[in-house]
Amino acid sequence: MAEKKMLLVAAAALVDTDGRVLICQRPKGKQLAGLWEFPGGKVEPGETPEACLIRELNEELDIVVTGACLAPFVFASHDYESFHLLMPLYLCRRWSGVVTAKEHEALAWVKPSRLGDYPMPPADAPLVAWLRDLL
Known part of the structure; x- marks a missing residue:
């Protein structure tokens, strides 16, 4: 059996003052287009997951986040056909x-209780239960 490439992707659950979580719909033309996901992206070589999120949240959402505002929460480990995804969620x-x-x-x-109403990529879906149960 050939080894699969490991892909490290950092994601954030932004929680507003009303306890709602931000999810983003993948754009047309991208893999898994139309599905909803937590914001974030691929961790670049030499980059920490926190630095990745600071960069990605600014690029994707036009917000500024500091490392002190990112709390490690849970992670997903999912086997896709051509790679294995490891995704810490902050x-x-x-x-x-x-x-x-x-x-x-x-x-x-x-609201965390309604996250299950949105179709998500296979790696994101298990994170919904953690958010629902612990937020």
Whole structure:
């Protein structure tokens, strides 16, 4: 059996003052287009997951986050056909700026109990139960 490449992706569950979590709809033309996901992205070589999120949240959502505002929460480990995904999910309750969809089709602020109503990639779906049960 050939070894699969390991892909490290960092994601954030942004939680607003009403306890809602931000999810983002993947744009047309991208793999898994139309599905909803937590914001974040691929960790670059030499980059920490926290530095990745600081960069990605600024690029994707036009907000500024500091490392002190990122709390490690839970992680997903999912075997896709051509790679294995390891995805730490951080909670973030503080940021500067207004959340704006710069790269996504749409954004939604969703109560944790309603996250299951949105179709998500296979790796994101198990994280919903953790958010629902612990937020």
